Amino acid sequence: MIKRYLTLPNFLMLIVFFMCAMLSVKAVFADEDKHEHEHAGHHDEEVAHIDEDMASLNAISTAIVSSGDISKTITLYGDVTLSPEHTSHVTARFAGRITRVYVEYGDTVKKGQVLASIESNSSLQTYNVTAPLSGSVIAKHANAGEVVSEQTLFTITDTSTLWAELKVFPSQASLIKAKQTVILQSDDMQTRSVISQLLPNTSGEPFRIARVKFKNPDDDWFPGLLVSAQTLVDKREVNVRVPLSALQQYENKTVVFIKEGGVYKSQPVELGLQDNQFVEVLSGLNAGQQIVTENSYLIKADIEKDGAEHSH
Structure with missing residues (x-):
């Protein structure tokens, strides 16, 4: 029976059908490979596309990276007293x-x-x-x-001039000197001055007294007021610094987000000196680049969301 139906025309048709089927399978696998390659390439980019209007609506702020000072401070505590000479x-x-x-x-x-x-x-x-x-x-x-x-x-x-008397404990004593700049703060009030005197504590307790003379023209400060004082103990200029608000943790790395046109991408950075506002960048970033300084977490969320969508 097989010999009866397997004629030459039928045999040629069978070969053509088999070749077409193989080409179709190859095309399907090629298309899937291309899709996977494109998906992997997109994920490796780790970028967010946000236009200017959307960035403005979400208060995403940027700034140009530059050099600047990093200031090391120590916080001292004390209270306000009357000025003896006044x-x-x-x-x-x-x-x-x-x-x-x-x-x-x-x-x-x-x-x-x-x-x-x-x-x-x-x-x-x-x-x-x-x-x-x-x-x-x-x-x-x-x-x-x-x-x-x-x-x-x-x-x-005369309370237009007052003094702050700040406690300097042994662990801080070697760093605190006369003439250092201090920023006094109490609640929402703030004023800048310098340490005028360093005096021994006559009460026998283990601390010195740093006395800071400051102006009080509006009579907002008064004796007995508790104050904190950010005391500048070191300052140095660094080649590249960024605000602390620019930093994010992404894929177990510290990153900033660079803006190039309407595209934002993550950039791992190595950090150095740090103060209350800025941190030195040792590598990963150059002066002149534009980075996100406010609401950078929105960029991170957008990239993570895009990566999650492409993983399905």
Whole structure:
């Protein structure tokens, strides 16, 4: 029966059918290989395509990488005190009886303003006690009719200048020097000054006192206020630095995201010195490149999402 139907025409048709089937299978595998290659190539790129409008809408900010200073600081803590040279304890020049008092506790006075009148015991003449400086009356021990001699009648202080007294513990002592810059902070207030003096602590506790004189023109600061102080102990210029906000952890590496046109891609970096705002980049990045400095986590999320979609 087989010999009867396997004629030459049928045999040739069978060969043609078999060859076509093989070509189809080869084409299918070639197409799958191409797709896998394209998918792998796309994943290796690890890029995000975000246009300017979308970047602006999501507050994705960029900056040009440059050189700059890295500052090392130490945080000290303490409180605000009155300025000794801006505080005066007012006494009577001559013993006598107070005939009149013109100010009260808490009043603000001007330099030369009359505070009280006193009748001298020796001359029986009345003389005035005046303010030696402008400021606030923070203590009053004078009342009309009292007899006075050497005691303090008024204490006046000018709070337009104050001091911060900061504790310097043994582990910090070798790094803290006079003239170093400090940024004092209390709640949302901040001011810049320098360490004026380093004094021993007379209480016997194991720390020194760093005294910082600062201006208080708006009278926002006051004695007893607790403060922290970022104290600059070292500063050096580095060739490449980036803000800390630019850093992300991606695939177990520290990266920044470089912007080239509308394309963002991850770039692993090796880091060096660091302060509270910036970090030195030792390798992986050059000055002049544009990087994402704010909301870089959105770029990371976009790349991870794209990679997840292509893995299925």
